[in-house]
Amino acid sequence: MISKLRSANTIFFHLRKTLSLVWAASRYWTVAWMILLLVQGLIPAASISLTPRAINALVSVTGSGISAANVQKVIVPVGLMAGIMLVGEVLNSAAEWIRTAQAELVQDYITGLIQKQSVAVDYGFYECSEYNDKLDRAREGASGRSLALLENTGRLLQNTVTLFAMAAILAPYGFGLPITLVVSAFPAFYVLTYLNKIQYQWSQRTTTDRRWLAYYDYLLTNNATAAEVRLFDYADYFQSSYHNLRRRLRHEQFHLLKLQTLGRFVATIIALIISGGAIAWIGRQVLLGILSLGDLALFFQAFSQGQSIVRDLLNNLGQIYRNSLFLGNLFEFLQIQPKIIDPLNPVPVPSTPKKGIRFRQVTFRYPGSEEPVLNNFNLTLPAGKIVAIVGDNGAGKSTLIKLLCRFYDPQSGSIELDGIDLRNFSVKAFRRLITVLFQSPIPYNTTAGENIGLGDISAASNYSEIQAAAKASGIHDKIDRLPLGYNAMLGKLFPEGTDLSGGQWQRLALARAFFRRAQIIILDEPTSAMDPWAEHDWLERFRTLASDRTAVVITHRFTLAMRADIIHVMRAGQIVESGTHDELLAQSGFYAQSWKDQMESSASAIVTERNSLTK
């Protein structure tokens, strides 16, 4: 009982939220829709109440020939019925129109809310499967369902109006009839509610499976994976994984479908038996001469329509229940609170860092992980210097970047800028201070100019600065040679787009970084797609960008690291060696050994290449 009350309360809560959501998205359409619903609710009863008059008038003139007097007798009731039918049709068309317009508005509104929330939540959510499930569930027909929920509720009200009108029409024939009408629909209601519940449970249980399906589909149909899928002949492998999973889900769906069909069939048979009994009773009354033929027609219409209305009404209740369950997912998603938030009174961010950044006794483990990646970790990134961090795979270098960008906060210890804990700054204001050049920068499918302008959207119309940034990063000549120059579309997703090479995209990202003019520059393997000559040229340009700024370079390339002012060697979450290139070589430690290995392998690669050329 308590759980039933709780679920009714939840439905009411979701209904209220949905109503305010639809109201916010399309208030005028909603008012028009409500008025229309009420009027539509009265149409069937009005039509039925005219039936005995029309039938009795027709019976009275049956067989007495066509004459003006006869036509006069039937024209008014029949004409009224026709008029009501016409009004009903007009209202139906108007309702369809309103529904379509409302659906568009609500869809845009809810999509906007989901997008806003997707950006507001912490970056860490995207590294968590549970969050991805939540996002998928929220998206799952959210806009369609909110309107459906409202429509179900509207139809529930409309059907209630119609049902009361029908009951008023049937009551003179005995109060048992309206009661029989309602009782006959109970089996259908029970079946529908039960089926809606198991359908919802199935949907919740298979969210991750359906994300797997979307993932396999992505692997098979996306341009980012197209090359590897062909080269390594993955297609059959992924396709069979897709089909196996689909087969299982399809079987489960078929099973549900079987249950639904069987349940509906049994419920319909029960309803038919009940209405058969009621019709037999009224037929008896007609045979006994207690009721007229017109009464029989009215009863038949009112009872069969009433029955379908009650079924519809209970169906609406079932749908309300189901849609409110699904919409619960949307509301749950919209309620997720980010953990990385601004403090109550943010401290102003220094426009130019004086001392630099310091990791002080930082301990950090990823949510859900037992092992900390960083344990009492200390590191200083002095202002105005280029610091390189080298280390083996999994040492924790990218984790440092995530902490520095405040994608995560440490569990203990602090990260400070000029002695102030980063948590004291506004997140946005602090991030404005940073630019990150990722190993694989995003190839934005937009114009070359906009690709650079994205570095600082507030100044994106400053064409000369965009050009200066492109020149400084060494991508200007390439852009200049494109037929539309800075207005040329980049990427291959849209018509007339030109693709760039990996190294050229990296240069474009550098131009974006120049354009951003941020004080702290973070680079994660920024030259991985460049040849040694391009890397050398790029480094010179980077030095220009980084002059007087604080830069952190994360790299496996010693030729890049050696140009930094300070090099830190990181292993298993700890800094194990620090110094300039020469100092580290002199220490004969991990750095010196790795440097030797890398130089030897480069030298042997050159020898092999030279030998193969001379053969």
Ligand SMILES: Nc1ncnc2c1ncn2[C@@H]1O[C@H](COP(=O)(O)OP(=O)(O)OP(=O)(O)O)[C@@H](O)[C@H]1O
């Ligand atoms: N989102 C995450 N959730 C849980 N553990 C993670 C996550 N990201 C990274 N790790 C773990 O944290 C450790 C450090 O990873 P990190 O990516 O920082 O290493 P890295 O030094 O950048 O490595 P590489 O040179 O290979 O890029 C690894 O053991 C990794 O498995």
